[in-house]
Amino acid sequence: MAAAEEHVGPPAGGPLAGVRVVELAGIGPGPFAAMTLADLGADVVRVDRPGGGSLAVPAEYDVTNRNKRSVVLDLKQRAGVAAALSLVERADVLIEGFRPEVAERLGVGPEVCLARNPRLVYGRMTGWGQDGPLAQRAGHDIGYIAVTGALGMTGPAEGPPVAPANLLGDYAGGSLYLVIGVLAALQHARGPQGAGQVVDAAIVDGTSHLTAMLQGLLAAGRWQDRRAANLLDGGCPFYGTYATSDGGFMAVGALEPAFYAEFVRLLGVADQAPPRDDLAGWETLRELIAARFASRTRAEWTAVFQDTDACVAPVLSLTEAPSHPQLAARGTYVEHGGITQPAPAPRFSATPTRVASGPARPGAHTAEVARDWDVPALTATAGPAEADRPRPAASRPREGDHPTP
Numbered sequence: 215m216a217a218a219e220e221h222v223g224p225p226a227g228g229p230l231a232g233v234r235v236v237e238l239a240g241i242g243p244g245p246f247a248a249m250t251l252a253d254l255g256a257d258v259v260r261v262d263r264p265g266g267g268s269l270a271v272p273a274e275y276d277v278t279n280r281n282k283r284s285v286v287l288d289l290k291q292r293a294g295v296a297a298a299l300s301l302v303e304r305a306d307v308l309i310e311g312f313r314p315e316v317a318e319r320l321g322v323g324p325e326v327c328l329a330r331n332p333r334l335v336y337g338r339m340t341g342w343g344q345d346g347p348l349a350q351r352a353g354h355d356i357g358y359i360a361v362t363g364a365l366g367m368t369g370p371a372e373g374p375p376v377a378p379a380n381l382l383g384d385y386a387g388g389s390l391y392l393v394i395g396v397l398a399a400l401q402h403a404r405g406p407q408g409a410g411q412v413v414d415a416a417i418v419d420g421t422s423h424l425t426a427m428l429q430g431l432l433a434a435g436r437w438q439d440r441r442a443a444n445l446l447d448g449g450c451p452f453y454g455t456y457a458t459s460d461g462g463f464m465a466v467g468a469l470e471p472a473f474y475a476e477f478v479r480l481l482g483v484a485d486q487a488p489p490r491d492d493l494a495g496w497e498t499l500r501e502l503i504a505a506r507f508a509s510r511t512r513a514e515w516t517a518v519f520q521d522t523d524a525c526v527a528p529v530l531s532l533t534e535a536p537s538h539p540q541l542a543a544r545g546t547y548v549e550h551g552g553i554t555q556p557a558p559a560p561r562f563s564a565t566p567t568r569v570a571s572g573p574a575r576p577g578a579h580t581a582e583v584a585r586d587w588d589v590p591a592l593t594a595t596a597g598p599a600e601a602d603r604p605r606p607a608a609s610r611p612r613e614g615d616h617p618t619p
Contacts (some may be wrong), residue, residue: 237308253559259499260279280571284575355380359421451499455508
């Protein structure tokens with residue numbers, strides 16, 4: 215079902231109900247940040263470009279565009295810029311993910327937008343930030359987390375680091391820090407001073423911020439600056455993953471003494487295990503644990519540790535995760551429009567959130583937004599809706615976009 219048919223008018227409910235957000239279409243962390251605001255109830259209008267679409271993902275499957283509405287504007291044309299600025303005048307927040315100075319060249323930079331709307335929160339999402347020697351350079355998640363030290367902590371001691379998809383940089387260090395910044399700036403804009411501002415969210419900044427505790431441990435001499443040599447990076451035999459007889463894996467996090475005692479008892483190695491605090495015996499302990507896990511299937515070990523405080527869990531795939539009993543009981547995953555996807559998070563007692571609409575098709579909500587935001591120029595300047603034009607074989611980010619996956 216097309217988004218225009220299932221979602222008429224601005225979203226209702228959620229703690230951000232009444233907040234208006236303009237998202238200048240991009241890829242990677244920007245759309246995810248805007249989705250998060252939309253999940254929280256904000257009325258997010260995504261400004262798509264003519265002929266544009268999602269990067270390598272058909273528009274109808276791009277879950278990061280759920281709960282949004284879309285208009286198509288050509289920001290390389292004067293009329294398109296004028297219509298976009300009319301939206302800005304009525305917005306509380308703008309999000310863009312271009313390289314530095316691209317928005318300025320298009321005529322929708324912070325100076326112009328804040329002059330039109332002094333209370334506007336102008337959120338900027340980049341990998342390298344708005345300044346510095348690499349600010350104008352292309353990049354992707356893996357490069358950003360590489361230079362922050364975060365990537366260097368992953369993987370086994372021998373061999374290369376392991377990239378955790380694009381979760382750590384794009385989304386944790388990027389999108390969520392942009393959301394934090396936008397919400398904080400929105401609180402400021404609605405306070406006594408009533409002033410908007412620019413939020414400069416850079417993936418390298420956010421990812422570095424995530425390492426705060428580890429930097430403290432490093433300074434205190436409690437963290438070794440190498441892989442698989444520490445308590446939380448796989449160096450500890452009772453905090454890591456182990457293969458089972460059927461090719462599955464179990465995750466062990468039995469750090470506290472009481473949890474560890476329960477773990478080795480249920481694993482059946484309590485009488486053989488060397489003292490857990492004897493670092494010299496850790497390799498022996500690791501081999502003992504590995505041999506035991508390799509003797510049974512993942513399902514068998516899951517049953518052994520179910521409903522215990524041993525802190526052991528099966529390692530599930532993306533397709534298996536929604537069926538996990540805890541996630542299923544909480545409704546952590548939902549199905550909407552035939553797509554299984556994570557439900558909005560976190561949860562609110564007074565202002566509940568939901569997946570109200572599927573991925574917004576480019577241009578599908580032009581008439582709605584023109585009416586609801588009182589911007590009649592949209593209908594005159596907008597390009598055709600995505601459903602009305604031929605679909606390209608593959609989509610590419612527009613020139614100057616922040617290139618993240």
